[in-house]
Amino acid sequence: MQNDRIRTTPGPFTQEEAFDSDNVISTISRVKILVIGAGGLGCEILKNLALSGFKDIHVIDMDTIDISNLNRQFLFRKSDVGKYKAEVAASFVMRRVRGVNITPHNKRIQDFDEAFYMQFQLVVCGLDSIEARRWINATLHSMAESEDEDPSDCIKPLIDGGTEGFKGQARVVIPTMSSCIECQLDMHAPRAAVPLCTIASIPRQPEHCIEWAHVIAWDKEKPFPALDKDDPEHITWLYQKALTRAAEFNIPGITYALTQGVVKNIIPAIASTNAVIAASCCNEALKIATGVVPSLGLEENYMMYSGNDSIYTYTFKHERKDDCPVCSETEQARPLPTDLGMTLGEFLDSFRERPEAQLKQPSIRAEGKTLYMQSPPSLEAQTRPNLEKTLKDLNLEHGFEVAITDPAFPTLSFRFTLTPKA
Ligand SMILES: [Zn+2]
DSSP: OGGGHHHHSOOTTOOGGGGSSSOHHHHHHHOEEEEEOOSHHHHHHHHHHHHHTOOEEEEEOOOBOOGGGTTTOTTOOGGGTTSBHHHHHHHHHHHHSTTOEEEEEOSOGGGSOHHHHHTOSEEEEEOSOHHHHHHHHHHHHHHHTOTTSOHHHHOOOEEEEEEETTEEEEEEEOTTTSOOTTTTGGGGOOOOOOOHHHHHTOOOSHHHHHHIIIIIIHHHHOSSSSOOTTOHHHHHHHHHHHHHHHHHTTOOOOOHHHHHHHHTTOOOOOHHHHHHHHHHHHHHHHHHHHOSSOOSSSSSOEEEEEOSSSOEEEEEOOOOOTTOTTTOSSOOOEEEEOOTTSBHHHHHHHHHHOTTTOOSSOEEEETTEEEEOSOSHHHHHHHGGGGGSBTTTTTOOTTOEEEEEOTTSTTOOEEEEEEOOO
């Protein structure tokens, strides 16, 4: 096969052992690889891995196919709408690429235990959720640290692709040896919200007018009991309101689609960005599996791609963070500038927005005491009154350490030391 020459011919950077006993083709066909996500990136990744010679692939995705996926998730057809993505993608690729075996799992990643993940040599993620990435990152780290197994068997390189419109990134995490997804969390800071005063008084962009309809006009007029972002009638109401508002300020550009996009916080998926990022993830998988040429990993580990303003890519080494709650060995608490006059409720809310935390359901303990717990319900009810109290009232001081937990990451505790606000 013409295709095999690249894999059977050593290059100047080839590691000796890659060519020692077996050739590359047999190496790659022995690798068991896990793909997480069978959506826009996942379709590309499954196709590329199969065509690169991987023979034993598993894919996890709990989603079913929606009609809106069909414009770019090319393994799906109209007759597949409503079926599981993982299942349809697996059987499509198996039909087209001879000799590949793809095992689909129509489940959530959280439904599997460490023993399941242990069977793979490599994990490739094509996800749109930061939470799922953080979960698999924490799981692969806890596996790498498990002491009763041979460490070389427990370290599963994680190749992660992500796209947002014309932008994307491909990165490789070698658990316990390189910077991890949690270290890099601030690369995915939640987008800054437009200040309410801009929306209320001086809109400059069509998005501001839509936000005005969404947060101000809707609340004032309550056209329907509750906003259903999937109901075309509700979106139409917001669209009409935004149009009127925009006409007042001479702002062009309001459309129904834009209204829907802003309200649902949708960034359009670009098929070719997915293709670029998936391709580079799969090349890294091929390189790691075979050792034919150096891959992203211990040195350079992060490739960013931007097509927003012409085209630009940059590859660099993202350093580990000494106080990373997942991969740091020292378990330092992170300094957290805090105003002790804020209520516990406000304090907990701030963990949603903080780029290094991004926790949606935080519970908190401090100085050996539980200050607020999300569950069980009895403990939640018992600790709820604390949400109204200020940190000072709860006897917290600067220099104290607090531990935040979140049900999305059951194995992690995020520790912070309260420091004075600059
Ligand atoms: Zn880390």
